[in-house]
Amino acid sequence: MPYTAEISRSNPTCFVFLVDQSASMSDPIGGEVPTSKASVVSDAINRLLTELSVKCAKEEGVRDYFHVAVVGYGHNNVGSAFGGALAGRDLVPLSQIADNPARVEERTKKIPDGAGGLVESTVRFPIWMDPVCNGGTPMRQALEYAHRLVDRWLGEHPACFPPIVLNLTDGEANDGDPTVPAAGICSLTSADGAVLLFNLHVSDAGGSPVTFPDTEAGLPDNYARTLFGMSSLLPSHMRSYTAQEGFTVSDSTRGFVYNADITSVVQFLDIGTRATDLR
Amino acid sequence: MSTRRFPSGSEYVEALQNPTLCFTDAELRSATLQVDKLGRPKPISGNFASVFSVQTVSGRRYAIKCFTRDIPDQEKRYRAVSEHLNTVPHRWKMGFDYQPSGIMVGGQRFPILRMEWVQAISLIRWIEDHLGDQAALLDLARRFAELAADLHRVGIAHGDLQHGNLLVAADGTLKLVDYDGMYVPALAGLPATERGHRHYQSPNRTGAEFGPELDRFSVWLIYLSLVTVALDPTLWQVLHERDGEHLLLTDEDFANMTASARVTALVGHQAVDIKRLATYVTDLASQPLPALPPLTPLPGVGLPSAAGAHTGPHPVAPSPAATSAGLPTWMSGHIPVPPPPPLVTFQDHQAALLLARLALLGLSLVVGLVVWLSGLPEVAALLGPLLGIGITRALYALRPEPRARKPIASRLEAVRRRTRKTLRIAAHAEKERDKIQMDNAKRADAHAKELQALKDRQRQNLGTYDRQTAQQLNPHDNQIQALVSRKSEDLRRALDELQREKVDAYLRRITLRAGSISGIGDTTVARLAVSGISTPADLVDFDYVSTGYQNPEIHLILANGSSVRVPGVGESRAASLVAWRNIHVQGALRQPNMPNALPAPQRNAIEARFSAEERVLKDRRAQVERGRQKGRSDLVRQQADALRQLTDRHSAAVQTAAQSLQNANQRLATVRAEHHSAVQEERALTRQIAAYRQISYGRYLRTVLIGR
Ligand SMILES: Nc1ncnc2c1ncn2[C@@H]1O[C@H](COP(=O)(O)OP(=O)(O)O)[C@@H](O)[C@H]1O
Numbered sequence: 009m010p011y012t013a014e015i016s017r018s019n020p021t022c023f024v025f026l027v028d029q030s031a032s033m034s035d036p037i038g039g040e041v042p043t044s045k046a047s048v049v050s051d052a053i054n055r056l057l058t059e060l061s062v063k064c065a066k067e068e069g070v071r072d073y074f075h076v077a078v079v080g081y082g083h084n085n086v087g088s089a090f091g092g093a094l095a096g097r098d099l100v101p102l103s104q105i106a107d108n109p110a111r112v113e114e115r116t117k118k119i120p121d122g123a124g125g126l127v128e129s130t131v132r133f134p135i136w137m138d139p140v141c142n143g144g145t146p147m148r149q150a151l152e153y154a155h156r157l158v159d160r161w162l163g164e165h166p167a168c169f170p171p172i173v174l175n176l177t178d179g180e181a182n183d184g185d186p187t188v189p190a191a192g193i194c195s196l197t198s199a200d201g202a203v204l205l206f207n208l209h210v211s212d213a214g215g216s217p218v219t220f221p222d223t224e225a226g227l228p229d230n231y232a233r234t235l236f237g238m239s240s241l242l243p244s245h246m247r248s249y250t251a252q253e254g255f256t257v258s259d260s261t262r263g264f265v266y267n268a269d270i271t272s273v274v275q276f277l278d279i280g281t282r283a284t285d286l287r
Numbered sequence: 288m289s290t291r292r293f294p295s296g297s298e299y300v301e302a303l304q305n306p307t308l309c310f311t312d313a314e315l316r317s318a319t320l321q322v323d324k325l326g327r328p329k330p331i332s333g334n335f336a337s338v339f340s341v342q343t344v345s346g347r348r349y350a351i352k353c354f355t356r357d358i359p360d361q362e363k364r365y366r367a368v369s370e371h372l373n374t375v376p377h378r379w380k381m382g383f384d385y386q387p388s389g390i391m392v393g394g395q396r397f398p399i400l401r402m403e404w405v406q407a408i409s410l411i412r413w414i415e416d417h418l419g420d421q422a423a424l425l426d427l428a429r430r431f432a433e434l435a436a437d438l439h440r441v442g443i444a445h446g447d448l449q450h451g452n453l454l455v456a457a458d459g460t461l462k463l464v465d466y467d468g469m470y471v472p473a474l475a476g477l478p479a480t481e482r483g484h485r486h487y488q489s490p491n492r493t494g495a496e497f498g499p500e501l502d503r504f505s506v507w508l509i510y511l512s513l514v515t516v517a518l519d520p521t522l523w524q525v526l527h528e529r530d531g532e533h534l535l536l537t538d539e540d541f542a543n544m545t546a547s548a549r550v551t552a553l554v555g556h557q558a559v560d561i562k563r564l565a566t567y568v569t570d571l572a573s574q575p576l577p578a579l580p581p582l583t584p585l586p587g588v589g590l591p592s593a594a595g596a597h598t599g600p601h602p603v604a605p606s607p608a609a610t611s612a613g614l615p616t617w618m619s620g621h622i623p624v625p626p627p628p629p630l631v632t633f634q635d636h637q638a639a640l641l642l643a644r645l646a647l648l649g650l651s652l653v654v655g656l657v658v659w660l661s662g663l664p665e666v667a668a669l670l671g672p673l674l675g676i677g678i679t680r681a682l683y684a685l686r687p688e689p690r691a692r693k694p695i696a697s698r699l700e701a702v703r704r705r706t707r708k709t710l711r712i713a714a715h716a717e718k719e720r721d722k723i724q725m726d727n728a729k730r731a732d733a734h735a736k737e738l739q740a741l742k743d744r745q746r747q748n749l750g751t752y753d754r755q756t757a758q759q760l761n762p763h764d765n766q767i768q769a770l771v772s773r774k775s776e777d778l779r780r781a782l783d784e785l786q787r788e789k790v791d792a793y794l795r796r797i798t799l800r801a802g803s804i805s806g807i808g809d810t811t812v813a814r815l816a817v818s819g820i821s822t823p824a825d826l827v828d829f830d831y832v833s834t835g836y837q838n839p840e841i842h843l844i845l846a847n848g849s850s851v852r853v854p855g856v857g858e859s860r861a862a863s864l865v866a867w868r869n870i871h872v873q874g875a876l877r878q879p880n881m882p883n884a885l886p887a888p889q890r891n892a893i894e895a896r897f898s899a900e901e902r903v904l905k906d907r908r909a910q911v912e913r914g915r916q917k918g919r920s921d922l923v924r925q926q927a928d929a930l931r932q933l934t935d936r937h938s939a940a941v942q943t944a945a946q947s948l949q950n951a952n953q954r955l956a957t958v959r960a961e962h963h964s965a966v967q968e969e970r971a972l973t974r975q976i977a978a979y980r981q982i983s984y985g986r987y988l989r990t991v992l993i994g995r
Contacts, residue, residue, distance in 0.1 A: 010757070010764075014485060017530035055297065062296035062337060065323075065330045067409070112325050119308060120394035129305045132327050167750030197761050199753030213831060214858055229831065241768060252356075253292055260772050271295060275355070279334055 010201030011243035013169040015073050015279055021169040021198075022075045022099055022161045023060070024154045025053055027089050027137070028177035028210075029082030030145035035178075037212045037267070045210045046139035049176045052208065052270060053078055053089075056174075057136050059274040061106035070106040073279055075099040077157055078136065081150035083143030091137050098157055109134035147181035151189035158196055158203055167199045174273065176208045179231030190238035201243070206263035207235040208270045217268035220250050222260040232266055239264040246276040291357045294392040296330055296337040299353040302392040303328040303339060309391050312401070315351070318343045333451070335467065335481070340404060348404040353390060354397065358467065358480050361398060362387050371471035375441050379434050379463045381405055405462045407454035411534070414516060414523070423459070424517030430461050431513060432584035435506045439581040444470040444501035448509060449484035450534065470497055486533035490541045491575050503579035507571055508536065510582055511553075511564045518558050524735050525552065525934060528742075544569045546920075548927035552934070560585055628978045631688055633990060643682045643991050647675050683987045692979040699972040706969050709962035716958050720951040727944045734937045741933055745926045752922055756915040763908035770904060774897045781893060782885050786876065793875035794824035794868075804863050811855050815864075818843070818851045823868040829861035 015021055033046035057076065064073045077098045080089030088096050092110030113133045118126040154173045161171060173193055196203045215228035220242060224233045239262040242250065247257045253272060263273070294302070302309040303320055304327065310316045321340040323329040330337040335358070339351045358364070365385035372380055382403040389399035408416075417423045431453075438445065445452070446468030454462045468481040479497040482488065489504035512534035516523045526535040526549050540547040553565035564585065571579050654671035657663075683689060799821050801809040812821075820826050825846055831839035832850075841861045842850040856864070875881065885893075
């Protein structure tokens with residue numbers, strides 16, 4: 009059965025985040041407070057890294073269940089997007105990521121006081137990367153870069169849970185058709201199944217947010233349809249988690265999210281005790 | 288299906304930065320959370336929850352468990368568990384209190400479990416800290432068996448017995464934590480919430496069971512593991528994966544017990560207790576969960592007093608009696624010292640004394656006379672005392688006391704030489720023994736490294752083989768997947784087709800009026816009507832059409848596929864229109880006369896269209912898989928052989944080494960015993976000779992001369 013390998017310190021897997029840092033990412037997207045696509049994406053990365061660290065935290069510290077790369081693409085080049093002490097590095101063991109954010113920001117937030125009002129409070133928020141946007145969108149190159157990272161990882165960890173490549177973008181690739189290198193990534197396998205390629209599409213094309221759809225009908229534009237088409241089908245245990253979160257799924261459900269939260273991919277990964285299938 | 292989305296671990300970390308705001312409980316509101324390096328609350332995460340440590344103003348420490356997944360009937364479950372545990376007075380229990388709306392995250396309240404903080408370390412770390420301490424490990428096995436018996440007696444199953452939930456306190460007591468999946472009799476009939484840790488479950492546990500038998504397999508498995516590492520600690524190196532989330536065996540072993548090299552190592556072990564237990568557990572893996580018996584510990588294993596007294600091989604250790612020359616330290620002060628022998632003095636032989644005095648006097652006279660007569664110089668008179676000394680010496684030697692003393696003195700001399708010599712030999716033997724011991728330690732280290740290297744290599748090779756298999760199967764899987772997608776697409780389309788007419792008819796009965804949609808008034812309604820849109824049936828979607836200017840134009844897509852631009856209908860109105868349409872489509876689909884599945888003949892027809900192709904694809908895949916499977920079993924066999932060869936070679940070397948160590952210890956013990964007896968003898972002789980301390984020539988002469 010594919011996608012059942014244990015994720016552990018003796019059998020870790022890897023995560024490659026690809027972050028679109030092209031000029032088009034500076035466009036704002038709607039919402040009450042308009043934010044640039046670039047900050048939506050960097051925010052998502054910082055949240056994902058926090059979520060992974062929390063998930064793998066044990067009594068003695070964060071365990072290296074994962075090695076993680078954050079790869080930026082824009083300005084016609086592709087490379088590590090980590091800031092701070094990790095700058096320039098590709099795959100980094102999770103414990104080092106957890107200990108080395110570029111900085112910890114104190115953010116003031118209005119949070120509900122439980123009695124119907126709001127109170128201002130501060131929360132500490134680790135930051136590994138800041139929004140960057142300039143130049144073109146070498147998505148093809150980025151996918152090829154991820155391919156190399158994952159291929160090397162698989163050579164060293166052939167039996168791992170299949171690595172996950174998560175591409176965060178507005179979809180406007182300008183170095184050729186990304187579907188070819190995307191298919192290349194999905195043709196790599198570990199002993200436990202094919203590498204998973206997921207896409208988070210951040211777009212100002214409007215329409216309602218879509219989470220893990222099983223059809224391209226209802227997607228607003230060609231960019232979204234292309235990204236949907238290059239995304240992997242969700243393995244069955246991930247489908248059942250998605251269903252538990254209240255989404256409708258089928259065996260055509262893909263790892264694609266349009267203008268919605270993607271941090272749930274972290275919940276997809278079983279570490280330790282497994283749940284019963286509550287469906 | 289559970290639907291409530293729970294906060295993620297990091298959302299809890301965020302909320303907990305303000306305990307005053309997030310907690311409901313007054314004591315917790317003023318408490319302080321333990322923080323990590325970044326100054327944020329420090330989580331300890333499991334798969335369904337994160338646990339945080341808090342300290343209250345009064346200094347109490349709690350563990351706060353925050354749940355990341357909705358568990359149906361959680362409150363009811365915890366109440367039942369709590370009530371049932373109240374009737375069980377046991378040390379392994381952890382106190383807790385379920386607060387159904389204990390924490391607020393993002394404006395919503397969620398439950399927490401406030402637990403007593405258990406100060407203890409997890410089972411794997413404890414085992415690694417105590418490897419080689421047979422008594423401690425057996426004692427833990429015994430405690431574990433007691434815990435299992437407690438649970439069994441009161442009809443409880445923990446549901447997830449594993450190293451992360453079995454903690455060991457500093458005093459060696461076991462603590463059981465995480466009661467999320469616990470079964471107590473009052474919960475009979477509810478479904479299970481989890482399937483337990485993968486490396487602790489019977490292959491026959493489906494996840495559907497929820498009853499008192501949930502732990503049966505895990506209990507035997509953990510007991511087997513504890514007893515095994517106690518009796519043969521080297522098996523931890525051989526079977527436990529470094530940093531692995533398991534004890535000695537893994538789910539792969541349970542799935543195929545007879546093919547597993549690890550199981551073979553246990554079942555074929557020379558220690559009968561290991562062999563027996565392992566064989567038994569192997570057998571359990573093939574039985575259905577409810578058929579498994581509760582744990583019955585091995586008789587005599589890990590009894591508190593006789594810990595290890597008659598179990599398995601013992602390491603050869605020098606006996607305490609031989610650790611130092613002479614008396615072992617623990618004995619000194621315990622041996623009664625015999626009273627000293629009575630003092631020996633010169634016996635009052637008046638006759639002998641008189642004879643001596645006369646001899647001395649006579650001699651003096653004779654010497655004086657000879658000197659005077661012969662006219663020798665006066666100095667020659669000194670000859671007198673010299674001769675006197677000679678004579679008295681001779682007379683002294685004839686006395687019985689000095690005669691008795693002499694052999695004692697010479698025996699003492701000899702035994703002293705012996706003491707010195709045996710001490711020298713013992714020191715040498717000890718050095719030799721220590722060297723053997725050091726060599727053995729070095730060899731054990733080298734063995735462990737060699738073994739680890741082999742295991743790593745084998746894991747890599749098998750992984751690579753499996754990866755190639757997956758690589759070869761992947762294109763087949765993709766083809767099958769594509770076929771399945773095509774089939775479901777066709778099925779869906781057919782159903783759509785069937786529903787479309789009915790949906791259409793439904794939608795046509797609804798007309799768009801001013802006010803049907805907020806923001807769309809008479810003017811827009813009129814304009815839409817001009818473009819042919821007056822019911823939800825007329826419209827499908829909207830699209831952006833690039834104009835080359837800043838903003839794209841919004842076009843409405845009609846039912847016939849054409850699209851139109853309607854003045855005054857921008858993005859938000861278009862979106863409202865489409866939403867309005869979709870609501871009515873949903874309404875239509877809920878109509879009682881709406882078919883919600885394809886009729887069987889139509890469905891079968893579509894499936895039949897794909898089935899031939901599907902069979903071909905699946906056959907092709909199966910063929911590839913079979914070929915690979917054969918290669919894999921060969922590889923697995925080879926690896927098991929190589930591993931066995933290595934461990935056999937190691938254990939042969941270990942046996943030889945143990946033998947030579949034993950010999951060295953034997954030699955050491957023998958020479959120490961010799962030394963010990965020499966020392967004893969020396970002591971006895973010293974005491975004997977001490978009785979003669981009055982017997983000396985000086986004293987004799989004094990007695991002769993002055994009578995005292
Ligand atoms: N009361 C407690 N005191 C101390 N540590 C605890 C306590 N409860 C849980 N833990 C620690 O937290 C970890 C995770 O908690 P657990 O309840 O097992 O979560 P999950 O149900 O998600 O597996 C445990 O492995 C244990 O180390």
